[in-house]
Amino acid sequence: xxxxxxxxxxxxxxxxxxxxxxxxxxxxxxxxxxxxxxxxxxxxxxxxxxxxxxxxxxxxxxxxxxxxxxxxxxxxxxxxxxxxxxxxxxxxxxxxxxxxxxxxxxxxxxxxxxxxxxxxxxxxxxxxxxxxxxxxxxxxxxxxxxxxxxxxxxxxxxxxxxxxxxxxxxxxxxxxxxxxxxxxxxxxxxxxxxxxxxxxxxxxxxxxxxxxxxxxxxxxxxx
Numbered sequence: 001x002x003x004x005x006x007x008x009x010x011x012x013x014x015x016x017x018x019x020x021x022x023x024x025x026x027x028x029x030x031x032x033x034x035x036x037x038x039x040x041x042x043x044x045x046x047x048x049x050x051x052x053x054x055x056x057x058x059x060x061x062x063x064x065x066x067x068x069x070x071x072x073x074x075x076x077x078x079x080x081x082x083x084x085x086x087x088x089x090x091x092x093x094x095x096x097x098x099x100x101x102x103x104x105x106x107x108x109x110x111x112x113x114x115x116x117x118x119x120x121x122x123x124x125x126x127x128x129x130x131x132x133x134x135x136x137x138x139x140x141x142x143x144x145x146x147x148x149x150x151x152x153x154x155x156x157x158x159x160x161x162x163x164x165x166x167x168x169x170x171x172x173x174x175x176x177x178x179x180x181x182x183x184x185x186x187x188x189x190x191x192x193x194x195x196x197x198x199x200x201x202x203x204x205x206x207x208x209x210x211x212x213x214x215x216x217x218x219x220x221x222x223x
Contacts, residue, residue, distance in 0.1 A: 021045065024048070028042035029058070035069040038062060038063065046063070057093075061079070061093050061096075064096060076097075077104070080094075095114065095126055098111075098113030098127070107138055108143070118131070126156075129153065129168050132169075132172050135149035136149040137218055138220065146174075146177065147176055149172035152172075153165065154169060163192040166185055166189035167208070169185050170182045171208065173212075190202065
């Protein structure tokens with residue numbers, strides 16, 4: 001009798017494969033799930049073999065974002081590459097793979113991916129801003145191009161007026177030798193950060209402002 005009751009209870013509580021798949025998909029795609037848990041859930045969903053091509057691309061992309069959050073750059077690049085293989089129209093995957101390449105020091109690969117993203121969506125503000133930031137601040141002088149960076153940063157800022165976009169435009173002006181405009185734009189970026197309560201970024205923004213006031217551009221070091 002007790003065996004029957006136990007089996008009955010298990011039949012009620014044990015999730016079906018479809019329910020387990022739905023749970024893994026939900027956890028994989030949730031930005032509120034910690035990256036480690038997202039990676040596990042995405043991996044289970046990917047390994048299920050029950051996904052359409054586009055759904056599989058979405059799971060790879062979500063896992064790539066989680067890998068990037070943990071600074072697992074090689075794994076992130078691999079997952080974004082799988083996303084692109086499955087869905088070549090996925091502009092976010094091109095952009096985010098570009099960021100992973102950039103963080104790994106593969107700057108020309110990053111530029112190539114930003115260009116791929118912009119070829120598919122010329123008004124992709126994040127890609128415009130990322131390419132401008134790289135062209136303005138790259139540690140490799142052969143990559144820097146202040147004039148092109150200003151053009152791209154202005155387009156990104158017209159599309160979305162984030163404080164970071166003001167910061168990118170300021171860095172671009174500085175790289176182009178337009179320091180008065182760099183100072184004014186960086187001051188605007190700082191004011192917008194303060195207005196939105198994002199105080200953690202203020203130290204870096206003020207340090208860059210001091211450079212621009214001294215007639216110096218900001219260039220990142222090699223990680």
